[in-house]
Amino acid sequence: MFNEPHPLEVKIITKRFGLPNSASIDTYLANDGYKAFLKAVEMTPEDIINELKTSNLRGRGGAGFPTGMKWGFIPRDNPKPKYVVVNADESEPGTCKDRLLMENDPHQLIEGCLIAGRTIGAKRGYIYIRGEYRYLIDIMDKALAEAYAHGWLGQNIKGTGIDFDLYTHSGAGAYECGEESALLESLEGKRGVPRIRPPFPAVSGLYASPTVLNNVETFSSVPAILLMGGQAYADIGTPKNGGTRMLCVSGHVNRPGVYEVPLGFPMMTMINEVCGGMRNGKKLKGVIPGGSSSPVLRAEECDFPMDYDNYAARKTMAGSAGMMVMDEDTDIVKVALRTMRFYAHESCGWCIPCREGTTWLRKMLTRIDEGAGRRADIDLIHELSKNMLGRTFCPLGDAAAMPTIAFVEKFRDEFEARLRETAVPVTSPDQLIAIS
């Protein structure tokens, strides 16, 4: 299933992927496995945090928050138990990288958690994996059992006096649970609705205790950083954007796949060389660069080095690195509608601007897609989206509004063309009546 590697890749966290039995602890131990943890035991928590700060590692889940800083926020003198939580709820459309990290190198993730536990003084951690990934839960459970059997988890790990228990936790189908505070609610056995912040999870997370919560890829990067040194890792990327990232490229390219490249890798090189160019010799229309929440880029905006700051300069975001490439034949109205159907389905209903906003946007986009739209609808979609921004507990409302604003602003002609086309048959599920 995993695509062929490309010579332009820089393999830091995927370096063991091609090895025989790469998921087994024997392969891991034979290839630097658990050495970073032993190194971390010799270091003070401050040293580990400083090493991460030097590395310029930024959260790989979507927000891009500096990891060292996040770990530094944990009040280590707080008498409450502390927790390590892994966000493996990968469900941002366009993203399929955490899957590969858990499938091909589960021990790297376990070691990253172990180091986090050692740093903040946590004795327990949970890996929250989306329910659809049952086969990965099985792989992780097997890897955890191996780690216990070899003494890398449990009591007094390898005579260091450190105790750490790590478990998987299955989700049950909710995009919202990829948002950190909703994930914690879900982990506590409740509906996945977001919490107001502050307090942030670092102070009051799982069971109202200090919690380090990061994406799979973030934790998986930590062992390599400690082994190679923060500075060496930072040098791979661009200033303030350390290291490598797994980019998930999908859509109309010849070799879609997941590739590990340094931050600051040029997007057009990614499309034209690593992914083998556009499929069927078509022209590029646009790219959704960082998962469905990120505003679309038109073809002429796509020539830039991909690091967090350069995405931001183009008023979009690096997000979860799910790059969806669209060729000239792509129907942007359909893409905008499908995006909104997703958010309307996944809105948890907690905040009214999001619950109602996504539903109304879906209805209006459906109307335009079916040729029944009114001219005023285009501006109404734009205005409604703008009114959703910043008015919800969690970023789902923004995540629905931002791409919609960009679709309308950058491809307005396509929306207008739909107003004139009227002979479209009704096929949308919104117009079908479910009988059950």
Next chain:
Amino acid sequence: MAITYSPALEAKLQEIWARYPEGRKRSAIIPMLIYAQDEVGSVTPELVEDLARRCEITPLQVEEVVGYYSMLHKEKWGKHHVQICTNIACLLMGGEELWHHATKRLGIGHRQVTADGLISLEEVECAGACAWAPCVVDGYEYHHHVTVEKLDQLLDSIQRVQ
């Protein structure tokens, strides 16, 4: 009415229960529900009652969760629950055609079951296979780069086994 599980599931439920600290057993409810649902076939009132007791919460608190998560269901699904992704990456690669083909071939729609109880269909949101789109998930088994022909082969194989 008491409910009994297979020894394997009973062991799994106890293992899940043990993962959470004392006084925090509510955390176990979602994993327990999803593993138990796989065996029981759906979330039944007996299941709700039993898991509420194990997790030290009320049946209503279990119902809240069941109503929220899209993988938890009170209706019986088909022996094979076929999920077709039509989210953006799959849409670009033909996921919608697969969905329309499956609904026409089986004569059922979203979250419906064939009359023989063999297959249920669901149009799902992103399943995390974007680079290998379009994808179809049969139960928990992923199929990548699916075409109409491959989908037909999958449905044929399900229907033939019966």
